[in-house]
Amino acid sequence: MIATPAGLIPRTFTAGSWILKGNTVHIRRILAAALAATILTATACGTDDTKTTSGDENAATQQLVLGNNGDVLSWDPGEMKEGAVIHYAEAIYDPLLRKTADSSIEGNLATEYSYNDDLTELTLKLRDDVTFSDGEKFDGAAVKVNLEARKKGAGSASEAAKVITDVAVEDPTTVKLMLSEPSPGLLSGLATYLGFMVSPKTLSQGDIETAPVGSGPYILDSSDSGVEYTFTSREDYWNREAFPFDSVVIRPYEDFTARYNALSTGQIQFMYGTSDMVPQAETDGLTVQSVPGEWQGIILQDRGGEALKALGDVRVRQAINYALDREAILKTHYSGRGQVTTQTFNPASQAWVEELNKRYPYDPEKAKQLLADAGYPDGFTLTTSYSEGFMTPLVPIVQQYLSDVGITMDLVPVNGFASGGLETLKSQPSFMLSFSTNIPAWTDVLNKLTTTALWNYFGYTDDTVTRLMKEIPLTQGDDQTALYQELNTHLVEDAWFAPIVLQDNIYLSSPDIKVTMQQAQLVPSLRFFTPAK
Amino acid sequence: MLGFIARRLAMGALLAFTVVTGMYFFLLKTGMDPARGALGLYASEAQVETKRQQLGLDRPVTQQYLEWLGHALRGDLGQSTSGNAQVLDLLITRLPVTVSLALGAVLVAATFGIALGLLAAIRPGTFDRILQVVMVLGFSLPNFWVAILLALFFAVRLRWFPATGYVQFGDSPARWLSSIVLPVTALAIGSIAAIAQQLRNSVISVYSQDYVRTLRSRGLPARTILLTHVLRNASPPALTMLSLQFIAAMSGAAIVERVFGLQGLGAVAINASADSDIQVLMGLLLFTVLIVVVVNLLVDILYAALNPKVRS
Numbered sequence: 001m002i003a004t005p006a007g008l009i010p011r012t013f014t015a016g017s018w019i020l021k022g023n024t025v026h027i028r029r030i031l032a033a034a035l036a037a038t039i040l041t042a043t044a045c046g047t048d049d050t051k052t053t054s055g056d057e058n059a060a061t062q063q064l065v066l067g068n069n070g071d072v073l074s075w076d077p078g079e080m081k082e083g084a085v086i087h088y089a090e091a092i093y094d095p096l097l098r099k100t101a102d103s104s105i106e107g108n109l110a111t112e113y114s115y116n117d118d119l120t121e122l123t124l125k126l127r128d129d130v131t132f133s134d135g136e137k138f139d140g141a142a143v144k145v146n147l148e149a150r151k152k153g154a155g156s157a158s159e160a161a162k163v164i165t166d167v168a169v170e171d172p173t174t175v176k177l178m179l180s181e182p183s184p185g186l187l188s189g190l191a192t193y194l195g196f197m198v199s200p201k202t203l204s205q206g207d208i209e210t211a212p213v214g215s216g217p218y219i220l221d222s223s224d225s226g227v228e229y230t231f232t233s234r235e236d237y238w239n240r241e242a243f244p245f246d247s248v249v250i251r252p253y254e255d256f257t258a259r260y261n262a263l264s265t266g267q268i269q270f271m272y273g274t275s276d277m278v279p280q281a282e283t284d285g286l287t288v289q290s291v292p293g294e295w296q297g298i299i300l301q302d303r304g305g306e307a308l309k310a311l312g313d314v315r316v317r318q319a320i321n322y323a324l325d326r327e328a329i330l331k332t333h334y335s336g337r338g339q340v341t342t343q344t345f346n347p348a349s350q351a352w353v354e355e356l357n358k359r360y361p362y363d364p365e366k367a368k369q370l371l372a373d374a375g376y377p378d379g380f381t382l383t384t385s386y387s388e389g390f391m392t393p394l395v396p397i398v399q400q401y402l403s404d405v406g407i408t409m410d411l412v413p414v415n416g417f418a419s420g421g422l423e424t425l426k427s428q429p430s431f432m433l434s435f436s437t438n439i440p441a442w443t444d445v446l447n448k449l450t451t452t453a454l455w456n457y458f459g460y461t462d463d464t465v466t467r468l469m470k471e472i473p474l475t476q477g478d479d480q481t482a483l484y485q486e487l488n489t490h491l492v493e494d495a496w497f498a499p500i501v502l503q504d505n506i507y508l509s510s511p512d513i514k515v516t517m518q519q520a521q522l523v524p525s526l527r528f529f530t531p532a533k
Numbered sequence: 534m535l536g537f538i539a540r541r542l543a544m545g546a547l548l549a550f551t552v553v554t555g556m557y558f559f560l561l562k563t564g565m566d567p568a569r570g571a572l573g574l575y576a577s578e579a580q581v582e583t584k585r586q587q588l589g590l591d592r593p594v595t596q597q598y599l600e601w602l603g604h605a606l607r608g609d610l611g612q613s614t615s616g617n618a619q620v621l622d623l624l625i626t627r628l629p630v631t632v633s634l635a636l637g638a639v640l641v642a643a644t645f646g647i648a649l650g651l652l653a654a655i656r657p658g659t660f661d662r663i664l665q666v667v668m669v670l671g672f673s674l675p676n677f678w679v680a681i682l683l684a685l686f687f688a689v690r691l692r693w694f695p696a697t698g699y700v701q702f703g704d705s706p707a708r709w710l711s712s713i714v715l716p717v718t719a720l721a722i723g724s725i726a727a728i729a730q731q732l733r734n735s736v737i738s739v740y741s742q743d744y745v746r747t748l749r750s751r752g753l754p755a756r757t758i759l760l761t762h763v764l765r766n767a768s769p770p771a772l773t774m775l776s777l778q779f780i781a782a783m784s785g786a787a788i789v790e791r792v793f794g795l796q797g798l799g800a801v802a803i804n805a806s807a808d809s810d811i812q813v814l815m816g817l818l819l820f821t822v823l824i825v826v827v828v829n830l831l832v833d834i835l836y837a838a839l840n841p842k843v844r845s
Binding site for chain 2: 071073074081154155158209210225226227251253254255257258259261262264265267422454
């Protein structure tokens with residue numbers, strides 16, 4: 001009876017109940033003890049020791065706890081890239097100018113700014129009551145060393161700094177920036193990374209990347225790289241009332257789910273979210289706010305027809321625009337959070353023309369007709385690269401719409417921008433991506449329209465665009481607005497792009513803080529955060 | 534025994550050298566560009582080229598590798614190309630998080646896996662079949678999905694545990710435990726199933742051996758037979774499975790850490806890959822290989838202690 005196949009052994013033990021009984025009790029004890037230990041751990045840990053930064057605690061200590069999209073890799077403003085990293089910078093550094101909620105420019109460390117007639121000299125009048133947290137005085141000399149340092153960096157500031165040929169310190173409170181050419185993006189740059197002022201002593205010591213010293217509202221009190229950064233307020237800060245919190249804590253979370261869980265359990269008070277989080281956030285009693293953010297669609301970049309002849313014909317590019325049912329895509333794919341668009345500029349920018357959004361209503365028959373007129377009655381194959389991940393769900397939708405008018409998409413998925421991914425993505429005749437929209441609109445011009453722009457791989461331009469890009473920097477005010485709108489209209493008419501939706505940037509916050517939304521910036525500046533009470 | 538350990542150590546060193554060397558060339562040949570990764574999309578080609586030269590990436594790959602290896606042998610893993618951190622400091626800082634999760638997961642998996650495996654082996658019929666189904670289910674659940682569910686239920690809804698974050702053991706043992714309970718559970722569930730299944734089959738197999746019948750015929754208590762004789766002979770495969778689960782937990786931690794906002798080696802790996810930070814990736818690889826070698830060595834020693842035949 002004993003020498004039976006292994007599978008029959010348990011039956012043998014059933015018969016020999018003395019073995020079964022004795023050992024079952026023993027094993028049960030082990031299992032029960034393990035379960036009890038786990039439950040005890042859970043209940044013990046879940047009571048007093050699970051300290052989170054609750055809303056009440058924050059209110060009592062006036063502490064602001066922000067969840068951030070990522071870590072700060074360098075404290076040098078010259079090395080920082082656009083994005084939510086601005087919160088780290090704004091805690092430490094003051095910019096020379098600053099952006100209002102609608103992203104217009106106003107004075108900050110520089111109380112006044114003025115151009116000469118041909119817009120090649122910018123004079124800044126500086127505050128005389130500002131010191132850096134290491135005791136160094138803020139003055140014209142500090143501005144000069146900062147701007148010169150910024151030109152050498154590889155961050156967002158370097159593009160705006162390119163036009164600065166010299167910085168003349170006329171007196172301690174007056175500096176004059178000499179420009180190689182008029183630059184519509186300069187003031188915006190001075191209100192962010194280009195304008196963030198670092199203590200000259202820190203710059204000369206060369207430890208700016210790890211030991212930030214600025215003239216800003218807070219000092220870095222403690223940091224646990226990738227985990228948490230704590231900033232405490234400076235008592236002698238010149239603009240204390242604009243930053244009401246005694247301390248600011250920034251916690252980087254790369255994962256949206258983790259960030260949301262942290263927010264909903266009171267570990268943080270603010271986060272940049274996604275549209276699919278909105279229903280749950282509303283149920284959880286969080287504050288949901290939004291501003292127009294990025295546009296998603298297709299860059300039809302081979303407008304000269306170098307790699308794909310069909311795209312060189314404006315009728316083909318227009319046909320692609322007519323083939324897309326933007327309203328349906330907004331409703332189904334984006335849950336209605338955003339607005340349909342045929343434009344690539346920010347709605348609050350000078351370039352925006354509301355009427356242009358009616359230019360390409362969904363009309364597949366017209367699309368087919370345009371393709372036939374262009375010599376493609378049976379359609380053609382459109383090679384399109386896209387970034388896997390956030391664009392993946394949109395791609396098959398676009399593919400279906402284009403297929404309906406006879407255009408076959410030959411898709412080139414790219415997984416990440418490293419390992420040659422960026423080159424693959426941008427070198428195709430067309431590609432799908434999500435693009436920020438900026439104020440000033442000049443930033444978008446530089447990103448996508450110049451012949452050397454990152455997103456204009458084939459270096460295409462035409463007479464109208466070339467002319468307008470020369471004229472816009474030479475003008476200001478209404479004249480400049482008219483030129484921007486002419487440029488935008490031309491781009492839409494000539495179908496340089498096939499935008500689909502301008503999606504909302506979603507911001508979630510706890511009810512114990514109040515956040516004023518800011519246009520055309522990934523996250524609102526720190527001074528737009530206040531306690532709710 | 535010493536000779537056995539020496540042989541295993543030599544094999545471990547050879548394994549580490551082979552893996553590290555292969556991966557270095559593989560990473561550089563896949564087109565990873567640490568200079569572009571460090572400077573970002575908007576840096577000009579000129580800036581990227583300058584950075585490339587600063588990082589020494591314009592030199593022959595073999596020269597770069599030999600220099601890296603020379604420094605690594607002296608304990609210098611270099612500096613991150615995308616940040617400012619020394620790679621060794623970065624890894625040592627992040628190691629406790631991942632090791633806490635992996636060791637915790639193995640501990641929990643061993644406790645529950647052994648208990649369930651033994652129960653399934655000695656309780657035939659319905660109970661065993663139910664446990665088998667539960668084990669298969671546990672084994673098939675992706676740990677990131679389990680992690681999300683655990684976070685939603687126990688952290689967000691019940692508030693028993695923090696939803697995110699890690700507390701150092703030295704700061705507060707209770708809060709440390711609280712911070713790792715959910716991620717450890719997420720990592721352990723699959724391992725519990727694997728160990729339980731392995732042990733169940735081994736125990737059933739050993740019970741069918743003649744010597745067990747002999748022991749029983751001599752009147753030895755069932756508990757002694759099970760725990761002293763059967764379990765001892767049935768445990769090596771489960772032990773191997775346990776070591777594999779530790780290694781699996783180390784890699785699984787990459788995703789689970791992300792769900793719980795933990796900054797361990799997994800987060801380092803993901804960020805370094807995104808930034809093409811070869812220095813960090815190589816340091817991480819070396820660390821991981823050494824951990825695998827050490828764990829395998831410990832298992833081999835234990836295996837040899839349980840079964841002297843293995844030593845030869």
